[in-house]
Amino acid sequence: MGKKVTTVEEQIKKLKARGMVMDLGEKKTQEILLDIGYYRLGFYWNPFEIDKEHNLKEGTKFSDVVKLYYLDTDLKHILSKALNRIEINFKTQLIYHVSNYYDKNPTWFVNKKVVSSQFIKGFSYIYSEKFIQNNKPIKNHHKKHSNDIYAPAWKTLEYLTFGSVIKLYLSLHNQDLQRTIAEQYSIRSLGVFENYLTTILFIRNICAHSDLLFDSSTPLGIKSTPIVKIEHDKRHSLSSSMKIIGYFLEKISLNRCKEITENVDKLFVEFGNNKPIKDIISNKIGYDF
8 A cells, every 4th residue: 555545445446457356256355355454465466466566467366365365374373383382492491401500590691600791781671660560470479579680580581582582592601501402402503503593583573473474585594404404595485494493393392393294284285276376385485395
């Protein structure tokens, strides 16, 4: 949509003028536009556009645009289950190994001898009164221990974002501890582990914030290693990101990894006979049928 608001009737007229085949009927099309929204759906007819005027490839069906939207939505839901499992597991590994190493310091995450000053400075803004009030176990801890500035790591870290927990891990001074955690996933190189964590976080943020997934491209190229081989021309692709997610999930739960993989395959195979969507899955996502 431009700078001027339009009615649903005007939106349909505009789409027809650009070459959209309105194959779902006027009433159903209006219903979808008022449900999902013209602006949001625009990201899903974008792959079908042929020029800067937003004209569409001949034969572009409105139903295919809607199918692509639901493909993207369903894929986010599937991957979110995997990403949630990975996030919880990583938090557990960090809390367990570092807290046991610094067993006399339950709030090691704000100790300059343990983590970088830069992280601690940023964390002071995270651990606000609002953070305490919004997280009941943290709130209860401070009621019971009024002199504590922070709750211990095994409470606090559970309520940090995945991004903040990864930053904390990367801020540890003790690289041996970092390696210990990386080795829980059979990864020895800290550079590779950071690259993989960054990839997982990138996809996790897309899924969490309703951004476009099918057309996503990682800012950093994903490293190819003997444990996860990445084709050179797919180092930024969603399919390669899903390989990293699958690798981590396999280390956590073989059954959950199998379930997620089967669900992704099933979702994509449904579009095997739909050439426009199949081409997008192959060319943009990088999935091999």
